[in-house]
Amino acid sequence: xxxxxxxxxxxxxxxxxKGIKLTHQRKIIAKVITDSSDHPDANEVxxxxxxxxxxxxxxxxxxxxxxxxxxxxxxxxxxxxxxxxYEELTDSHHDHLIDIESGEIIExxxxxxxxxxKKVAKKLGYNLVDHKMELFGKKIKSN
Amino acid sequence: xxxxxxxxxxxxxxxxxKGIKLTHQRKIIAKVITDSSDHPDANEVxxxxxxxxxxxxxxxxxxxxxxxxxxxxxxxxxxxxxxxxYEELTDSHHDHLIDIESGEIIExxxxxxxxxxKKVAKKLGYNLVDHKMELFGKKIKSN
DNA sequence: TTTCCTGCAAAGGGTTTGCACGTGT
DNA sequence: ACACGTGCAAACCCTTTGCAGGAAA
Numbered sequence: 001x002x003x004x005x006x007x008x009x010x011x012x013x014x015x016x017x018k019g020i021k022l023t024h025q026r027k028i029i030a031k032v033i034t035d036s037s038d039h040p041d042a043n044e045v046x047x048x049x050x051x052x053x054x055x056x057x058x059x060x061x062x063x064x065x066x067x068x069x070x071x072x073x074x075x076x077x078x079x080x081x082x083x084x085x086y087e088e089l090t091d092s093h094h095d096h097l098i099d100i101e102s103g104e105i106i107e108x109x110x111x112x113x114x115x116x117x118k119k120v121a122k123k124l125g126y127n128l129v130d131h132k133m134e135l136f137g138k139k140i141k142s143n
Numbered sequence: 144x145x146x147x148x149x150x151x152x153x154x155x156x157x158x159x160x161k162g163i164k165l166t167h168q169r170k171i172i173a174k175v176i177t178d179s180s181d182h183p184d185a186n187e188v189x190x191x192x193x194x195x196x197x198x199x200x201x202x203x204x205x206x207x208x209x210x211x212x213x214x215x216x217x218x219x220x221x222x223x224x225x226x227x228x229y230e231e232l233t234d235s236h237h238d239h240l241i242d243i244e245s246g247e248i249i250e251x252x253x254x255x256x257x258x259x260x261k262k263v264a265k266k267l268g269y270n271l272v273d274h275k276m277e278l279f280g281k282k283i284k285s286n
Numbered sequence: 287t288t289t290c291c292t293g294c295a296a297a298g299g300g301t302t303t304g305c306a307c308g309t310g311t
Numbered sequence: 312a313c314a315c316g317t318g319c320a321a322a323c324c325c326t327t328t329g330c331a332g333g334a335a336a
Contacts, residue, residue: 078221097263097264097267097269099269100272100273106267108263108267110259110263112259113256113259113260113263116253116255116256116259117256117276117278120240120251120253120256120278121240121278121280122283124240124249124251124280125282125283125285126240126242126278126280126281126282126283127280127281127283128278128279128280129243129279129280129281130243130278130279131276131277131278131279132275132276132277132279133260133274133275133276133277134274134275134276135260135263135264135269135271135273135274136271136272136273136274136275137264137267137269137270137271137272138269138270138272139268139269140265140268140269140270142268
């Protein structure tokens with residue numbers, strides 16, 4: 001008989017490995033984030049998690065988000081505004097282009113820019129550890 | 144006889160042109176920012192302005208900073224942390240490399256990257272209006 | 287059982303604002 | 312004179328935290 005594979009998400013597995021408790025709340029918050037592709041802020045995560053199960057407080061959302069950040073399963077994006085927004089961290093790095101009219105966030109990857117960034121850092125005497133790049137653009141009307 | 148040229152800073156001139164009142168406080172805050180090359184935060188601007196003249200409140204610093212931002216003489220830099228930091232906006236655009244060990248901010252310009260950014264935006268159907276790029280690096284030890 | 291996690295509500299830290307007075311033009 | 316700017320302190324908003332009860336391992 002073939003053993004049934006246990007159903008655990010990427011996030012859950014990574015947590016079990018580290019000996020971090022997989023509480024009910026954390027599973028739901030992880031699911032909400034995994035299922036969201038629109039870069040929600042903390043409050044939005046709270047709302048969505050609550051819709052699934054109302055035993056989740058905003059404080060726990062904040063604590064869990066911080067935990068996820070520290071364990072590199074979550075990435076914080078700051079848009080110059082007030083609240084921070086988040087996205088699941090996957091292997092593929094990407095940057096963001098923000099539509100200044102609608103606020104929509106478009107993800108993109110550009111290897112050439114990444115290479116140049118490394119080169120620039122090196123020229124200044126640094127090894128590039130991380131970077132943040134956001135482009136702000138206005139949609140070109142195609143009449 | 145040669146007329147004596149009136150002593151006004153870049154910021155002051157730009158304000159006179161727009162009919163914005165040049166108050167005592169605004170002049171001092173403008174001077175503090177012009178004289179600072181270390182990207183101070185609002186509180187630091189407040190401290191430095193106060194050292195020159197203690198008739199300046201933190202509220203006014205915030206109000207003035209916002210005014211300066213709106214008039215494009217000041218640029219806000221967000222470092223992912225809590226407070227925003229500022230720098231005088233000059234004609235020459237530049238980006239920042241942050242030393243992750245010391246917190247030092249190094250300015251740099253790279254035309255090639257700027258060009259690529261425009262190209263990327265266009266490819267996504269956008270005209271690039273603005274951008275923000277911060278590199279985080281670790282100093283290369285030269286033993 | 288033991289350790290860690292949670293909800294609640296209160297505190298925190300940066301930034302903004304209402305109000306009455308003060309100041310630039 | 313008039314509109315606009317300022318100081319003060321209270322309000323705001325997002326985020327964090329102390330505490331006592333609750334749940335994962």
